[in-house]
Amino acid sequence: MVTVALAGKPNAGKSTFFAAATMADVEMANYPFTTIDPNRGMTAVRTDCPCLEREVRCGNDYCRDGIRYVPVELLDVAGLVPGAHEGRGLGNQFLDELTVADVIINVIDAAGATDAEGEPVEIGTYDPLDEVDFIVEELDHWLADIIERNWEGVERQSRSPDFDLEQALADVLTGVGATEADIATVLRELDYPTAPRAWDRADFEALGEAVRVRTKPIVIAANKADIAPMEHLEALLDLEIPVVATTAEGELALRRAADASLVSYAPGDADFEIVGEVNDQQRAGLDGLRGTMNQHSGTGVQTTMNEAIYGLLDRVTVYPVQDASKWTDGSGNVLPDAFLLPRGATPRDLAFAVHSDIGEGYLHAVDARTGREISDKYELKEGDVIKIVSTAS
Ligand SMILES: Nc1nc2c(ncn2[C@@H]2O[C@H](COP(=O)(O)OP(=O)(O)O)[C@@H](O)[C@H]2O)c(=O)[nH]1
Ligand SMILES: [Mg+2]
The missing domain is CATH 3.10.20.30 (Beta-grasp domain)
Known part of the structure; x- marks a missing residue:
């Protein structure tokens, strides 16, 4: 099973994203999207079901009129703050939860409505671009620390005639999800001292970064797109890394409305239809959401999942x-x-x-x-x- 982790600072919208993505759809015969425990649940990527080529739809629990939802595991990792790798805000413990992730969704507050620690500030006053760098830096330091902590052992092994750096590093890094093949590829592309005792912090950091790039690909969910200032969103979408504008709150509202038979909506649809009796307040909320969805071809939550699995992981x-x-x-x-x-x-x-x-x-x-x-x-x-x-x- 592919595992996706939601990471980011507090109040970016991770738990809202998690609640939306793991919410079961009552129209389906069973519950493919279920919450296993508060921070670990099942969601899915969306694709065309091959049954579309046949006379009748397949009727599989994960197929909805030819839209196939393929299960993946989703983790809601508690909020990280700058200095997390040094243990700030239980950061080390939270970073360790990322070891099982095949891919990371970095949920950021594109509205700039919270500061670096996740404390509320006036909308637009915090630059969300800073959030993009910070997770990457915390991950790199965290990996460098793991390597440095284990370096004495590597040095000791290096005195043996059949020492193999690849093997020694694999022993250190399989715990964070790096295979021996990953290490081999990373070492091929890296400049480093031949003798392990000549390595210094800069070498650990370079290796940490290379391992992170290879084993923890990241897609940014530029969340709170519904209230984000346009220039913030545009700056994020212009980055040369994968970024999807999202409204986790909007997706959660839609799934709840679909659950209550108020709207017709399949996760990942670009739009929805009101099919039940809604009051004026509900209608106003849904109309506002439709405006955001029209700008970004949907709420972005399903798009982010698909980008993680089909884009970054190339499945x-x-x-x-x-x-x-x-x-x-x-x-x-x-x-x-x-x-x-x-x-x-x-x-x-x-x-x-x-x-x-x-x-x-x-x-x-x-x-x-x-x-x-x-x-x-x-x-x-x-x-x-x-x-x-x-x-x-
Ligand atoms: N406007 C807006 N608010 C959101 C969105 N997603 C989450 N929020 C709000 O942001 C706050 C923090 O969300 P939460 O999911 O608890 O953040 P977490 O700390 O990252 O898990 C809550 O008040 C949410 O309702 C969104 O897409 N748009
Ligand atoms: Mg949370």
Whole structure:
């Protein structure tokens, strides 16, 4: 399961984003978006379901008239303040929660309505660009500290003739989600002293930054777009990093209104329709929200999730089936499962994602659209429907 973490300073809107993104939709048969505990829940990315190509919709719990929601895990990490890596505001503990994240959504207050510590100030008086730098700096220092803390051990190992820096660093950094392959790539691109004892703080920081760039990609949710001064929003959207304008509060209001059958809205829609009896106050609120949504093609919450998974992590959605013509599993469920695999994944990787036994017994795979066998080296594409033939199935 892909894990996404919400990080940022207090009062940026992380918990509102979390509440909106993990809120269940009653129109669905079960509850794909559920809260596991207060800070950990399920949300989804949105994509086209392959059932759109067939006569009838698949009826899967995660499919809504051909809009497929593929589950991902979402974490609401408590607010970070400058100096978090030194332990300010329980910062170290909160940073440690980011170790399991595959990708980070940095929720910032684009309205500039809170200062660096998250204390309310007059709208527009704090520059949200400062928030963008601060999380990155805290992450880099935090990683540099982890490396520095473990450096004595690395130095000690380096006295052995079969010392391998890659391996030694992997031991230190697998805990934060870096694989040996990540370390190898990072070291290839980095200038550093050959002898571990010659490393200094600047080297730890350079390595920390490189590891962060590779293993903790960040998308900015420029939140409170509904009240943000235009020049603040534009400055953020002009940055050469992924930024999505969001109104977490708007998304939460819409999901609640949909829950109460007041509006017709599927998460990620650019607009909504009022379908129930609303009072004047509700109508005014919804009209205001529609104005913000028209400017940004929606509330941005679903767009941010999709940018994190399909953009930054470059995942593709693949649907394994047992019956290549009916696109069903053994019990007749159409398109029962969806997996978010890294681009470049092969049918064998899909087999292992389904189950290690299926992977071990992998024989070949069939593209269920064409009915043809596909090569073991075939790179799976978004929306592929694949039958795995395995000694284990
Ligand atoms: N105007 C506006 N306010 C928001 C938005 N999202 C959150 N807020 C408000 O910002 C305050 C802090 O939100 P919260 O989610 O608790 O922030 P957290 O500390 O980052 O978890 C609350 O009063 C929210 O209602 C938004 O999109 N627009
Ligand atoms: Mg919160």
